[in-house]
Every structure is written in C-alpha cells, then in structure tokens.
Amino acid sequence: MSDNNQNTNFTNQEFKVVGSRPERPDGIDKVTGRALYGADTYAPGQLVGAILRSPHAHAKIKSIDTSKAEKLKGVKAVLTSKDLPDLVGGAGPNYDILVNCMARDRALYDGHAVAAVAAIDENTARKALKLIKVDYKILPHVTDVDEARKPNAPIVQPGTRTANVEPAPTKDSNIAARNQFGHGDVDEGFKQADVIIEKTYKTEQTHQGYIEPHACLASVGPDGSGELWVTTQGHYTFRTVCSTLLGLDIAKLKVTSSEIGGGFGGKTHVWMEPVALGLSRKANRPVKVVMSREEVFRASGPTASTSMDIKIGATRDGRITAATADLRYQGGPFPGMWGLLGAMTSFACYNLPNVKTVAWDILVNRPKVAAYRAPSAPMAAFGVESTMDLVADAIGMSPVDFRMLNAAREGTRASYGPTYGPIGILPTLEAVKNHPHMTAPLGPNQGRGMACGFWFNFGGQTATDLNISTDGTVNLTIGTVDVGGSRASMSLIAAEELGISYDEIKCNIGDTNSLGHNDTTEGSRGTFSSGMATIFAARQAIDVMRERAAQKWEIPVEEVEWKDGEAHAVGVHHSNLIPLSLKEIAKASPRTGGPIAGHNETVADNAGVSFASHICDVEVDPETGSTRVIRYTVVQDAGKAIHPQYVEGQFQGAAAQGIGWALNEEYIYGEDGRLQNAGFLDYRIPVCSDLPFIDTKILEIPNPDHPYGVRGVGETSIVPPLAAIGSAVSNAVGVRMDHVPMSPPRIRAALKAQAASEKAVSAG
Amino acid sequence: MSGVHVTTTVNGDAVEFVCPPNEPLLDVLRNRLGLTGAKEGCGTGDCGACSVTVDDRLVCSCLVLGAEVEGRSVSTVEGMADGADLHPLQSKFIEHAALQCGICTPGFLVAAKALLDRNDDPSETEIRYALAGNLCRCTGYDKIVRAVDDAAKDIRKAKAKAATKTAKAKAKKAAAK
Numbered sequence: 019m020s021d022n023n024q025n026t027n028f029t030n031q032e033f034k035v036v037g038s039r040p041e042r043p044d045g046i047d048k049v050t051g052r053a054l055y056g057a058d059t060y061a062p063g064q065l066v067g068a069i070l071r072s073p074h075a076h077a078k079i080k081s082i083d084t085s086k087a088e089k090l091k092g093v094k095a096v097l098t099s100k101d102l103p104d105l106v107g108g109a110g111p112n113y114d115i116l117v118n119c120m121a122r123d124r125a126l127y128d129g130h131a132v133a134a135v136a137a138i139d140e141n142t143a144r145k146a147l148k149l150i151k152v153d154y155k156i157l158p159h160v161t162d163v164d165e166a167r168k169p170n171a172p173i174v175q176p177g178t179r180t181a182n183v184e185p186a187p188t189k190d191s192n193i194a195a196r197n198q199f200g201h202g203d204v205d206e207g208f209k210q211a212d213v214i215i216e217k218t219y220k221t222e223q224t225h226q227g228y229i230e231p232h233a234c235l236a237s238v239g240p241d242g243s244g245e246l247w248v249t250t251q252g253h254y255t256f257r258t259v260c261s262t263l264l265g266l267d268i269a270k271l272k273v274t275s276s277e278i279g280g281g282f283g284g285k286t287h288v289w290m291e292p293v294a295l296g297l298s299r300k301a302n303r304p305v306k307v308v309m310s311r312e313e314v315f316r317a318s319g320p321t322a323s324t325s326m327d328i329k330i331g332a333t334r335d336g337r338i339t340a341a342t343a344d345l346r347y348q349g350g351p352f353p354g355m356w357g358l359l360g361a362m363t364s365f366a367c368y369n370l371p372n373v374k375t376v377a378w379d380i381l382v383n384r385p386k387v388a389a390y391r392a393p394s395a396p397m398a399a400f401g402v403e404s405t406m407d408l409v410a411d412a413i414g415m416s417p418v419d420f421r422m423l424n425a426a427r428e429g430t431r432a433s434y435g436p437t438y439g440p441i442g443i444l445p446t447l448e449a450v451k452n453h454p455h456m457t458a459p460l461g462p463n464q465g466r467g468m469a470c471g472f473w474f475n476f477g478g479q480t481a482t483d484l485n486i487s488t489d490g491t492v493n494l495t496i497g498t499v500d501v502g503g504s505r506a507s508m509s510l511i512a513a514e515e516l517g518i519s520y521d522e523i524k525c526n527i528g529d530t531n532s533l534g535h536n537d538t539t540e541g542s543r544g545t546f547s548s549g550m551a552t553i554f555a556a557r558q559a560i561d562v563m564r565e566r567a568a569q570k571w572e573i574p575v576e577e578v579e580w581k582d583g584e585a586h587a588v589g590v591h592h593s594n595l596i597p598l599s600l601k602e603i604a605k606a607s608p609r610t611g612g613p614i615a616g617h618n619e620t621v622a623d624n625a626g627v628s629f630a631s632h633i634c635d636v637e638v639d640p641e642t643g644s645t646r647v648i649r650y651t652v653v654q655d656a657g658k659a660i661h662p663q664y665v666e667g668q669f670q671g672a673a674a675q676g677i678g679w680a681l682n683e684e685y686i687y688g689e690d691g692r693l694q695n696a697g698f699l700d701y702r703i704p705v706c707s708d709l710p711f712i713d714t715k716i717l718e719i720p721n722p723d724h725p726y727g728v729r730g731v732g733e734t735s736i737v738p739p740l741a742a743i744g745s746a747v748s749n750a751v752g753v754r755m756d757h758v759p760m761s762p763p764r765i766r767a768a769l770k771a772q773a774a775s776e777k778a779v780s781a782g
Numbered sequence: 783m784s785g786v787h788v789t790t791t792v793n794g795d796a797v798e799f800v801c802p803p804n805e806p807l808l809d810v811l812r813n814r815l816g817l818t819g820a821k822e823g824c825g826t827g828d829c830g831a832c833s834v835t836v837d838d839r840l841v842c843s844c845l846v847l848g849a850e851v852e853g854r855s856v857s858t859v860e861g862m863a864d865g866a867d868l869h870p871l872q873s874k875f876i877e878h879a880a881l882q883c884g885i886c887t888p889g890f891l892v893a894a895k896a897l898l899d900r901n902d903d904p905s906e907t908e909i910r911y912a913l914a915g916n917l918c919r920c921t922g923y924d925k926i927v928r929a930v931d932d933a934a935k936d937i938r939k940a941k942a943k944a945a946t947k948t949a950k951a952k953a954k955k956a957a958a959k
C-alpha cells in the first residue's frame with residue numbers, strides 16, 4: 019500500500035447502499051441507442067481511413083508504390099512506415115507497437131498493415147487501396163508454437179536470442195524468453211510420490227471477440243495538438259503511446275474514451291490509432307478509422323496458442339509431493355509476457371512443497387498477441403486441472419476432496435513467490451462440494467466436471483475527482499472506463515461514503531485532459547482501484563465539509579463528525595448545534611470558502627488475488643462428437659460485491675467465453691500461413707441457444723488491503739471452464755481430451771481411437 | 783457512382799435520402815440519417831448488432847441495401863420508446879442488468895421485440911432460438927433471456943388489463959342501451 023493511503027484496513031463495516039442492486043445510471047442511454055461508441059461520432063470535414071494489409075504470412079517488403087493511389091480524386095493522404103519514423107530507438111515495447119501498426123521492412127503475419135489511405139468516402143478509400151502496389155518477396159513462415167521451437171524453423175525476428183538462459187545463446191531462434199518460478203526440490207518430491215501423472219496438452223488460439231470492432235476518430239492540427247476519440251480500455255495509456263510514437267507533447271493530445279463495446283483485454287493495446295493520427299496529420303483533416311470484423315480477427319491481437327507438459331506426483335493418501343509445468347506460449351511476432359504469466363498462475367491454487375514451472379515465449383507469424391481476460395491462465399489451468407483429475411482418479415479420491423486437501427490457504431507460499439493472506443480457494447471448493455449441482459442425477463452421455471482457477475488482479479495508478487455542486491448533487495469523475503456497469507458501482511461507493519442517495523451522484527469517465535494519469539482498465543482493476551480512489555476522494559470532500567461546519571459553529575474541526583450525510587457536532591456541550599446536511603453545506607459553499615471537492619491520486623497496490631471453482635455438466639453426442647453444456651455453476655470470491663448483479667454478470671460472461679474456448683473457438687491457419695476463419699460465421703462464439711442459464715454463487719472473503727474488502731472480479735472465471743468441460747467430457751464418454759477446443763472432429767477422433775484400442779485389447 | 787433517391791419511413795417519420803446503389807441500409811441509417819443506435823459488429827449478417835425491422839420483418843441492416851427500403855417502413859432502436867416511456871423490453875434490460883458493454887443491446891432489443899410482437903408467451907427455448915442470430919460476448923445471455931421473459935410477462939399483463947378494460951367498457955355500453 020502506498021503511503022498516502024492510510025486507514026485501508028478492512029473494517030468489517032455495515033454497508034448502507036454498497037451491495038444493493040440499483041439500475042445503472044447509463045442504462046437509458048444504452049437501451050435507446052443514445053450512447054456513443056467508437057464508430058458513433060462525426061467531426062466536420064472528416065475523412066475515411068482504410069488500411070492495406072499483407073496477404074502473406076511472412077514477406078520482405080521490397081518497395082511500395084503509392085503514386086497511383088495519391089492521384090485518385092478524393093484521396094487526401096497516403097501513409098506508409100516512412101511517415102511514421104522511429105522515434106523510440108529501434109527496440110522495446112513501443113517499437114513493437116510501431117512496427118505492428120505499420121510494417122517496416124517485412125510483413126510479419128497475414129493481415130499486417132503495410133499502407134493506409136484517407137479519402138473523402140469509403141468507396142474512394144477502398145479504390146485507393148487497390149491502387150497501391152506492394153512488391154513482396156515471400157519468406158518462409160511458421161505459425162505453430164511447437165514447429166517454431168525446432169532448430170531449423172524459419173526465424174521470425176532475426177536477432178532474437180533467448181533471454182534469461184545461461185549461458186546466453188549464440189544463435190538466433192524463435193524462443194524469445196525463458197521464465198521460471200517455484201520452490202523446493204521437485205526431484206526429491208517426485209521420489210516421495212506413489213502416483214505420478216505426466217501429460218502433454220495443447221490449446222489453440224482464440225480471440226476476445228468483442229462485438230464492437232476497433233474504431234477511432236483522430237484529429238491532429240498543424241500546431242501539433244490533437245484529439246483522439248477511441249474505443250479503448252486505457253485512454254491515458256493510448257495517449258502516452260500515441261504521442262510518443264508521433265512525437266507529440268503528451269499534454270497536447272486529448273484522448274477521450276468512447277463507450278466501449280467490449281474489450282476483455284483486446285482494447286488495452288494500441289493497434290491502428292497511430293495510423294489514424296498519422297493520416298490526419300498528413301491530410302490536415304479529421305480521420306475516422308473503423309476496422310472490419312475481418313481486420314479485427316487478422317490484425318488485432320488474439321490470445322496465445324500453447325503447448326505444455328504437466329507432471330504431478332502424489333502420495334496414496336492424496337498429498338501432492340511435487341508438481342512441474344513446462345509451458346510454451348506463442349506471442350505472435352513480438353515478445354510478450356504471456357509465458358511468464360502462465361508460469362506464475364499454473365499452480366497458484368495449491369499448497370505445494372515442491373513446485374517448478376518453466377515457460378518459454380515463442381515467436382510465430384501470427385498477429386501480435388494481446389491480453390485476453392486473465393491472460394495466459396486458462397491454458398495452464400487446462401493442463402494442470404486436467405492432470406489433477408487424473409491423479410485424483412489414480413488414487414481413488416474425488417476431484418473436489420483431492421483439491422481441498424491440497425488447496426492453498428492463508429500463509430501458503432504461492433508457487434509464484436508471495437505468501438498468501440486470507441484467500442478464497444478453500445471456501446469456493448467447500449461451496450462446490452455442498453452445491454446441489456454436484457449430486458444432481460445425470461442422463462446417458464452426460465458427464466460432470468469441476469475445476470479451479472486463479473487470477474492475481476491488479477491495482478495501479480489511479481486519479482479520481484469528486485465535485486459537490488451547490489444543490490448537493492455530486493460529480494464523480496473517474497479515469498477507468500466503464501466496461502460493464504462500473505459507473506453504478508462507483509456511484510454506490512460515493513453514496514456510501516457521503517451518506518447521500520445513489521441518484522444524487524453523477525459518475526463520468528474523464529478524458530485525458532480532466533484527470534491525472536490512470537492506468538489501463540485491466541487486471542480487474544476498475545472497481546478495486548477507482549473504487550478505492552473514490553473512497554479517499556469522498557473522505558477528502560467530507561473533511562472540507564467538516565471544516566465548513568466547524569467554521570460556522572465556531573468550534574474546532576476535531577469536534578465535527580460526518581454521519582449519514584450530515585455534519586454533527588460531537589459532545590453534550592454542543593447539543594444545541596443542529597446537524598448540517600451536505601445540501602446545506604453545499605448551498606452555503608460560495609460564501610464559506612468556495613467549491614467543495616475531493617480528489618485522490620494513488621497507486622492502488624494489493625488488489626487481492628481471487629479464486630473460482632466451477633461445476634459443469636455436458637452431454638456429448640457420440641455419433642457427431644458435438645458437445646453441449648447443459649448445466650453450469652460458478653462459485654467465485656469477490657472480496658466484497660459492490661453491485662452483485664454486475665458481479666454475477668462478470669462471472670457468467672467469463673464462463674461463457676471459457677465455454678466457447680473449450681468447445682469451439684480457434685484460429686485456423688492454412689499451409690500458406692493465412693488465417694482461414696476471420697469472421698463470426700467460421701469463428702463461432704457461443705450463441706444464446708448454445709448455452710444454459712449460468713448459476714452463480716458470490717463468496718465474500720474480504721481483501722484486507724481495500725477499505726471495503728473488494729477484490730477484482732472480472733477475470734478469474736474464464737480460467738476454470740476449459741478443464742471443467744474437459745473433465746465433464748471425460749466423465750461422459752470416457753475420453754480424456756488433451757487438445758482445446760474440444761470441437762466435434764477432435765472428440766470424434768478421440769472416441770474412434772478409444773474404440774480401436776478397446777477392440778485391440780479384446781482381440782488380444 | 784451516381785446516387786439513388788429513396789423516400790421511406792423511419793420510426794414513423796417520412797425520410798428522404800440519396801445513397802450509392804451499393805450502400806447498405808446500416809450505413810444509410812448511421813451515416814446519412816444520424817441513427818447510430820444500430821451497430822456494425824461484422825457487416826456480414828453474423829452478429830445481429832445491426833438488427834432493424836423493415837415492414838415489421840426483422841433484418842440485418844448490413845445485408846439490406848439502402849435503395850431497397852423505398853416506400854417501406856423501417857424501425858430502429860431509436861423508435862422503440864414512446865417518448866419518455868421505455869418499451870417494457872428496454873426497462874427490463876436495465877432492471878435485469880441484461881447489458882454490460884451495451885453494444886449488442888440495440889440489436890437484441892429489436893430482435894426480442896420482433897419475437898414478442900408475434901409471440902408474447904415464448905418458452906425459454908423459443909427465446910434462445912429467436913435470439914440466436916444476435917451475438918453478445920459480455921453476458922453469457924443469462925440475464926438477457928431473463929429480461930425478455932420478464933418483459934413478456936409485463937406485456938401479457940398489460941394486454942390482459944387492456945382487454946378487461948374494453949370488455950368492461952363494452953358491457954357498460956350494452957347496459958346503457
């Protein structure tokens with residue numbers, strides 16, 4: 019906890035409005051079509067921007083001839099990488115963003131941007147793209163994570179030497195980095211085991227699948243100041259990155275986050291925004307760029323595909339003695355933190371004496387990988403949790419009991435280093451064990467599975483303003499975006515602190531001109547960190563109001579306390595002083611010292627880890643291999659649910675995304691390295707008729723480092739579904755799936771293989 | 783490309799516009815008429831975010847050409863509320879938290895209204911299949927299905943109330959005779 023936040027210990031307080039379920043303040047705008055998303059604004063003189071993309075998985079760009087496009091009537095600017103010179107020193111994360119938003123000497127994946135135009139309308143822009151001539155020399159490519167590791171694989175980024183290995187490699191490879199976590203002696207631990215299970219798993223690449231494509235409206239004037247309206251999870255980060263890449267002063271670029279039509283991590287990354295700004299600067303007109311769905315799939319980051327080896331050893335009485343994971347995560351053509359996160363999260367649910375996880379970050383010719391809800395955790399959990407079931411089975415214990423016996427608890431040293439405070443894994447498992455779902459009868463071809471998941475959660479830099487109007491209504495301005503109802507949660511928190519009604523708060527998302535830097539809304543940090551900053555901003559405003567009351571009463575401020583929306587003078591000798599309400603103090607404010615406000619700037623640390631356990635029933639059609647989820651239950655620790663309805667919504671949405679990942683969703687690449695299913699028809703996310711109701715149970719094990727006990731809730735529940743469904747399939751039809759998604763062809767193949775081996779056994 | 787002149791009705795108002803013959807109705811609504819309630823999630827008929835009705839028929843407006851609505855009647859989410867009175871579906875979506883990001887919401891509301899206009903007592907399965915053309919990535923559909931079911935209840939109640947009222951009025955009239 020940073021120094022300016024004292025008094026954050028959980029107080030076990032009674033809440034008045036926190037925990038209730040009022041209607042969201044932006045509800046009417048969003049059901050009437052009034053809310054404005056990324057593509058919904060217009061600026062006078064606006065042009066349409068469009069981007070030309072590489073049809074090749076890997077190619078040298080020998081030359082680009084834009085002369086014909088430039089001459090087309092209605093074209094106002096054509097842009098290539100020459101218009102975006104390298105201002106960041108040729109390396110590092112910002113350089114990767116620059117290279118990714120516009121290819122320089124090489125196209126690194128199918129869909130990589132190579133040129134862009136701005137024209138008076140869509141038709142002209144499309145025509146202009148066709149007139150741009152790119153001379154490519156096709157290079158060998160690699161798209162599979164395991165192929166890319168082989169010594170003879172085509173090199174995706176020359177100069178790549180595996181980081182964190184001793185001795186440092188002397189040859190280029192596609193292995194960007196190695197990361198290791200753990201403690202104890204795993205060799206010793208496996209010696210003590212009665213049962214050891216080791217298995218290899220593979221997961222395919224999935225996309226966040228937000229329904230709103232990336233969209234922005236950029237405007238840069240000749241004086242070097244600009245504006246960007248954009249659908250993003252982090253307008254402050256976008257401001258910093260874009261101004262750095264374009265050489266603008268940070269303070270002179272105003273970035274406004276539009277309403278955001280889903281992000282799930284995918285809108286934490288800068289994609290085509292520098293291109294839009296570059297086009298606008300060149301054309302000296304506002305430029306709107308909206309990605310097509312195909313572009314979203316081909317050129318905005320999906321999550322990593324992986325392969326992994328998991329090994330767990332246990333004694334016959336159910337104690338895990340050792341566990342290891344070797345994890346391979348591909349990050350597209352750029353190094354990322356994806357393997358690292360996999361290595362940190364894989365065994366985080368358990369109390370292990372000996373554990374070692376090693377992760378490898380692999381480069382391939384696919385789009386730049388982006389965060390996707392609890393990034394990297396679901397894949398590792400698929401391998402670990404599936405293996406947990408196999409071990410439980412081998413020693414004859416139920417999967418829940420085996421997990422309960424080995425669950426991490428307060429004081430456990432986590433496999434990634436720290437020692438846990440109060441955590442919720444055991445309570446979620448107990449809730450699962452006692453849930454009626456666990457004992458409900460199953461029909462033919464139906465099976466049940468359960469699995470656990472972990473996510474860290476994140477706090478980060480946060481700045482919040484709270485201003486009290488003279489009529490006593492309150493403007494709360496926060497800098498994290500509202501991805502799914504957080505205006506409601508923030509208003510509840512402000513109402514709770516100030517002691518006024520929810521309806522008297524107006525919560526706004528501030529643009530980058532109106533608040534200090536706010537980190538991106540990621541890591542489930544919105545309610546945690548902006549909530550915390552809101553509490554402290556409100557308390558500061560309360561201090562101002564106590565002073566105003568003290569001034570009026572001519573008593574020391576220490577003798578004024580704030581209760582139920584009023585200033586009270588404490589002590590019997592003040593019993594003649596009638597409490598002053600917020601409204602009265604606000605009304606008098608012009609004459610008592612001016613506007614009343616509170617603000618808070620903080621780094622919100624200790625977001626409080628969160629755990630979930632899920633139960634899932636599936637029915638498998640043995641003929642087609644098609645699998646349906648017929649019942650689903652989510653149990654997750656929220657710390658404290660500020661607005662339970664939206665917490666449930668996070669659980670349900672995360673589970674649904676996990677179900678899609680487990681059963682259907684995958685990037686399919688051809689031999690030519692091109693993405694074959696860049697659309698919602700062929701990349702099929704779950705639809706309404708695919709899913710059952712998703713039951714939820716919110717547990718509240720308070721986070722001691724938040725004044726209300728809040729933990730992040732948005733991500734954890736995408737972690738368990740892959741394994742829960744894998745185990746359910748196994749229990750339904752007797753095949754243990756080791757490759758996600760468990761699509762009909764894969765399940766059919768597994769069933770066939772099983773039948774063949776049974777036949778061989780009976781024949782033998 | 784020379785434009786096509788189209789005269790039509792949108793949300794009950796007479797509207798005229800000129801658009802290129804290849805321009806989707808969705809682009810006409812959003813870019814020419816300023817009705818940005820219908821969203822483009824895919825442009826290929828796969829997500830339903832652009833749902834509107836044309837002569838009461840539910841369509842993906844990204845698959846209909848602007849030129850095709852000559853002389854027809856188009857309804858969008860912007861026309862759903864009656865002034866300040868929200869349609870029961872709109873109120874129930876808010877009440878049940880059936881939207882998170884809200885980008886899919888206009889499409890769901892239009893599609894759900896098309897369902898309830900022809901069947902005010904749908905089963906859960908009927909609701910799920912009627913909305914299977916609308917993608918939502920945030921909610922897992924749970925609260926959407928509940929909101930539609932609850933709105934249907936409200937609509938049936940309102941209809942029953944209206945029916946008793948007319949019956950009573952009729953009886954009164956008959957008695958007066």
Ligand code: FES
Pocket residue numbers: 821822823824825826827828829830831832833842843844845
């Ligand atoms: S935009 Fe029309 S169906 Fe997706």
Ligand code: FES
Pocket residue numbers: 229279280880881882883884885886887917918919920921
């Ligand atoms: S609420 Fe976000 S897509 Fe449905």
